[in-house]
């Protein structure tokens with residue numbers, strides 16, 4: 001969908017990436033192109049292959065076939081050089097509940113052989129500050145809300161400066177407040193220039209925080225591009241409000257449009273809708289024709305399809321659009 005970017009401008013690039021479990025193909029030949037600096041939403045219903053793709057991308061599972069490049073380097077061949085530049089939150093990290101948030105981060109930082117002990121305290125404080133947890137640094141993690149735990153997980157991923165952050169369903173299980181906290185954190189990280197790759201089964205989430213989106217369905221990548229591009233390719237509709245619905249339908253048909261069946265539950269039957277294919281009749285000509293034929297036009301609009309309609313059309317499944 002988006003014009004192909006040169007590999008140097010991609011933070012993640014997969015070519016024909018496939019992962020099979022026995023006879024089951026969890027990821028089926030996908031070509032992902034994640035631009036540097038994007039907030040890239042990896043959207044798909046449960047079980048569509050998102051986590052498996054992320055695990056393969058980060059070298060946590062081996063691909064059956066295909067290639068992966070992360071930050072310009074082949075994976076998993078360059079795992080050791082690439083991973084220190086990538087922060088990841090896959091399954092929420094296991095924290096020690098009886099230790100404070102700061103003490104937990106100290107432990108994780110100690111386990112990182114690239115981390116210097118001399119600057120540990122400063123690094124932990126900075127990471128807590130970035131996710132807005134400085135005030136709770138000394139509090140035991142068992143007293144943290146889910147949203148705070150998730151932010152602590154992100155703080156853990158940010159102990160080192162990262163060029164790429166990979167978050168697998170970061171708002172799963174969070175209440176609305178926790179969800180808002182994590183989303184606003186993702187936005188501020190992106191504003192600082194970090195590329196964020198975030199998987200989600202929530203369409204609204206992707207619309208709210210992402211610049212780009214890829215849609216998975218049953219292991220296949222069915223769409224990819226900027227959020228605006230995806231909206232644009234959705235079919236537009238003309239919507240005519242009139243008491244003369246029969247005549248309006250006849251006029252639209254004469255112009256080559258195919259009005260949808262009348263929905264008696266909708267507007268008491270006074271609205272006629274018809275899909276408007278690209279390069280079909282100009283909307284102005286439609287209004288002119290309606291008026292010329294004596295149709296009393298109370299309202300006229302060209303509506304683009306919502307992202308939701310687009311994704312349902314692509315995946316054949318409804319998305320969870322709450323939140």
Ligand SMILES: Nc1ncnc2c1ncn2[C@@H]1O[C@H](COP(=O)(O)OP(=O)(O)OP(=O)(O)O)[C@@H](O)[C@H]1O
Nearest residue numbers: 021024026044045046047048049050051052053201
């Ligand atoms: N280790 C495994 N062994 C066998 N099958 C697996 C394994 N991991 C994943 N699968 C299967 O691969 C398919 C894709 O799963 P995956 O977890 O990648 O999907 P997902 O889009 O991340 O969904 P969810 O949001 O539910 O995690 C599923 O049918 C799943 O059962």
